[in-house]
Every structure is written in structure tokens, then in C-alpha cells.
Amino acid sequence: MAPGRRVERVAALIRKETSELLMHGIRDDRVHQGLISITQVDVSGDLQHCKIFVSVLADPEGRAQVMEGLQAASSFLRGELGRRLQMRRAPEVVFHLDRGLEKGASVLGLLGDLERERQERGEIPPGSDDAQNCHDDEPS
Incomplete structure (x- = not known):
């Protein structure tokens, strides 16, 4: 399998699993203060870093709290992704607000x-x- 194809496949799986975890796995109340949509997932070629772009439907204060909650949950999310995707080393997850x-x-x-x-x-x-x-x- 070509390296680019694998990165795309891993990005799609990360997007799917992250969506599931956002709905049912993360208990931080800050994360549930707005409607979150994952707009894009970028994974580095070595699969060590992952940028997850999210759109948050909330007022500016709520949006900031959601982003804080997501950043706080990123280590939990990394561990869960490693287990669910059965990766030896799960990528470091960083959330970015997509204002598109x-x-x-x-x-x-x-x-x-x-x-x-x-x-x-x-x-x-x-x-x-x-x-x-x-x-x-x-x-x-």
C-alpha cells in the first residue's frame, strides 16, 4: 500500500473514531456546550502527529470553552485512538478551530x-x- 494512501486511510479512521468519542466517550461538560463538527483531519506522513479541525456552533465564550475541553481531552483521545485503531504508537492529537x-x-x-x-x-x-x-x- 502506498504511504499516501495509508495516511488517508488512517485520517479517515481517526475522523470516524473521534466523532464517536466526541458523542459518547468524552465526559468533559465543556465539550458538550456546542455542536461540534469535524471538518478535516490531517495526519503527518509518519503518522506521529494529527491535526483535527473542528467547527463549533456556539457563542464565542462557549466556543472557547469547547476548545479548552477538546485540548484537555486530547491525551485521553490519543490513548483511545491507539487502542481502537490498534496502532503501536498513536499520533499526538491537536485540535484547531475551523472558521470556514x-x-x-x-x-x-x-x-x-x-x-x-x-x-x-x-x-x-x-x-x-x-x-x-x-x-x-x-x-x-
């Missing part, structure tokens, strides 16, 4: 604000699809 969904929602909000402003100025009629208006003049 948050940024995406922010961009969508800004685009919505821009559309409302353009409608108020009369640049586009209310309820029209600006993209369709651009293509209406083109021959089919």
Missing part, C-alpha cells in the same frame, strides 16, 4: 446586505435574480 463555515456565513450575509442596498437604490428590481438579468440579453 463562520466566514462563509459572513460572506453570504454581506452579499445579502449588498443586494438589499442595490434594490433600495433601484439598481435591480426587488425579487429579480441578477444573474438571470445578465443572461436575458444573450441569444440562446
Whole structure:
């Protein structure tokens, strides 16, 4: 098996097992203060280090507490991953907050604000699809 393929497979297994542990294995109340989604798992080529990117749906204070709880549980998680995946040496686990969904929602909000402003100025009629208006003049 190619080394890259093995790393991908281990990353997928870590993601699956970590999801299970987040739901049922970690008892720290801080971890359960928000909705946690694992967005990405990066494993180093030597399988010694693992970055787990999570998105947390909570207020900023709750998000910070969830991240503290995850960092506190990382050694427990490492041991459990080693046992569940039957690895001689489980990778060191580090959690990172993924703000991609948050940024995406922010961009969508800004685009919505821009559309409302353009409608108020009369640049586009209310309820029209600006993209369709651009293509209406083109021959089919």
C-alpha cells in the first residue's frame, strides 16, 4: 500500500473514531456546550502527529470553552485512538478551530446586505435574480 494512501486511510479512521468519542466517550461538560463538527483531519506522513479541525456552533465564550475541553481531552483521545485503531504508537492529537463555515456565513450575509442596498437604490428590481438579468440579453 502506498504511504499516501495509508495516511488517508488512517485520517479517515481517526475522523470516524473521534466523532464517536466526541458523542459518547468524552465526559468533559465543556465539550458538550456546542455542536461540534469535524471538518478535516490531517495526519503527518509518519503518522506521529494529527491535526483535527473542528467547527463549533456556539457563542464565542462557549466556543472557547469547547476548545479548552477538546485540548484537555486530547491525551485521553490519543490513548483511545491507539487502542481502537490498534496502532503501536498513536499520533499526538491537536485540535484547531475551523472558521470556514463562520466566514462563509459572513460572506453570504454581506452579499445579502449588498443586494438589499442595490434594490433600495433601484439598481435591480426587488425579487429579480441578477444573474438571470445578465443572461436575458444573450441569444440562446
